[in-house]
Amino acid sequence: MAYRALSEQEAVQYVKQLPDLFAAEAELTSREIGDGNLNLVFHIREEATGKSVVVKQALPYARVVGESWPLTLDRARIESEALRIQHKYVPDLVPEVYHFDEELALTVMEDVSDHVIMRKGLIAGNRYPLFAKQIGRFLAHTLFYTSDLGAHPYDKKALVGRFINPELCKITEDLVFTDPYEDAPTNSFNPLIRREVEAIWNNKPLKLEIAKLKYEFLTRAEALVHGDLHTGSIFISPTSIKVIDPEFAYYGPIGFDIGAVIANLLLNYAGQHGLQPDTGKREAYREYLLATVEDVWNEFVSQFVQLWHKQAKERSAHTEGFWQSYVQRLIRDAAGFAGCKILRRVIGLAGVADLNSIADDQTRAEAERLALAIGQALILERNGVEVSTDITDIVRTVTAR
Ligand code: SR1
Ligand code: MG
Structure with a gap:
């Protein structure tokens, strides 16, 4: 037909x-x-x-x-x-x-509609204690088995070919890594934060780091990444998750998917400023979100390293010290990509309801400023990140400013 x-x-x-x-x-x-x-x-x-x-x-x-x-x-x-x-x-x-x-x-x-879209669940203030374990397993298994560590070298190259996805990658190249950092026609942001956005357009050290991250996205064919792993691509229930919508899938950097999950938890963290008026409840929910960020990384890394030790076929993988340096790069990549994904949702086309549903322009601007500050700090400070609490410490420090 x-x-x-x-x-x-x-x-x-x-x-x-x-x-x-x-x-x-x-x-x-x-x-x-x-x-x-x-x-x-x-x-x-x-x-x-x-x-x-x-x-x-x-x-x-x-x-x-x-x-x-x-x-x-x-x-x-x-x-x-x-x-x-x-x-x-x-x-x-x-x-x-x-x-x-x-x-x-x-x-x-x-049909997985007995679950709810996770973004809506977070906006409603729900908690999902099993989420980190589940998404950690999704990330570790899908990324390990499609990488050079877990796939046969011929299979991996064949998969790279099947997942050449130029048009959707170009959307990400433009909307995540390029347009938000200049005065591009696709941008769409709250006029009340123009000063902060212009400061980003003029921030040369920041733009250099984003250029490096974009280059990673363009060239590091590391694993079959989902490519758009935000909380709108995750259906969730109290006991289960279903990851949907991998139309942006391609061979890219592993940290891109992990960073997407972290970014979207942190966008909700910033949105709490307008979503939860009770400051006590807001702080408690933010602590839950930060604990989830830490758990997501910790679950991912523990399951990924376990697979590495038990299943890695690539002989160089067993070289002393290699997995540690690999994992250190991954957490830094994840922090940097998370930063870009936060900035694009505030400045660029396609915002998120965690911020956009805040009705009052002024309150929304305050939440957006916090998101911009967190995103920039993650990009600029990512090379000092060793463990997951380094990421959440950055967020806490920025919030306290
Ligand atoms: C034109 S597509 C805009 C955004 O929606 C998707 O979910 C991706 O994040 C894309 O960047
Ligand atoms: Mg989608």
């Missing part, structure tokens, strides 16, 4: 003709529920049995901007292949793909 964007009813007809999902006579409801920046997402449910699936279809343009921003449909292939690979390594943490249609740029997958 030649490509066309499906309607809700056409999505029903589509899943009905697939084998093994629904009976031909099944009565299905269909709702388009996509609230992301790029795609259509249909939730399809059979009321009689409660069985449901999700159909995700790429549009030939970026939904957030419209048809004036054409965007490759190949991102649907990238996403479905990445989901299948990640599901192989951590089946409980990633939705199962039932079917992929290259022509329609469409994936039919497990």
Whole structure:
């Protein structure tokens, strides 16, 4: 079938003709529920049995901007292949793909809507004590097994080829590493923070460090990274997480995914200024977020190093001192990438609800200033970071200023 964007009813007809999902006579409801920046997402449910699936279809343009921003449909292939690979390594943490249609740029997958989007859960002030362990395992396993440490050298090179993702990488290159640091037309920020934003545009040492981080993103084909691992890409419940949306997946630096998780916890930390008016509760929730930042890194590193010792096929990996220096670089990369991802959400296109939902412009500006200060400090001070508490110490110091 030649490509066309499906309607809700056409999505029903589509899943009905697939084998093994629904009976031909099944009565299905269909709702388009996509609230992301790029795609259509249909939730399809059979009321009689409660069985449901999700159909995700790429549009030939970026939904957030419209048809004036054409965007490759190949991102649907990238996403479905990445989901299948990640599901192989951590089946409980990633939705199962039932079917992929290259022509329609469409994936039919497990419905995980019994979970909530983590960003919404954090904005509501919920706590998820199992999150760090779960995301630490997701990161350690998906990144280790697709890297030169855990994959056969031929398989790794073949994967690099399958995940050449130039158009989506270019979005990240522009929106995360370039536009926010100059007066670019894509930028969109609160006019009340113009002075702080202009100071960033004029901060040469900061821009040099961001240039180095961008170069890492451009060149370090280290592992199959998710590529957009913010809290809107994580469905969560009190007991489980499901990582979705890897359409930005490509072979990139491991620290980019870890940094994305840390950045989004810290964006919520900054947003607490407007989200939680009770200062006692705000402080307590911020402590929870900082403890989660530490736990995410600690869980990742403990599981990654365990895999390294038990599973690394690459002989050089067992050279004395190598894993320690590798892990030290990773935490510094993660801190730097986290900083860029915080700055882009305040200055650039595509903000986050943790800040944007603060109704009062002045209060939002105060939260945004804190986010900008944290982001800059993480970038500039990353080379002194050794352990996870060094990251949270930076955040505490900046907050106390
Ligand atoms: C035009 S896409 C804007 C942003 O949405 C995605 O979630 C990525 O973060 C991208 O940078
Ligand atoms: Mg997304």
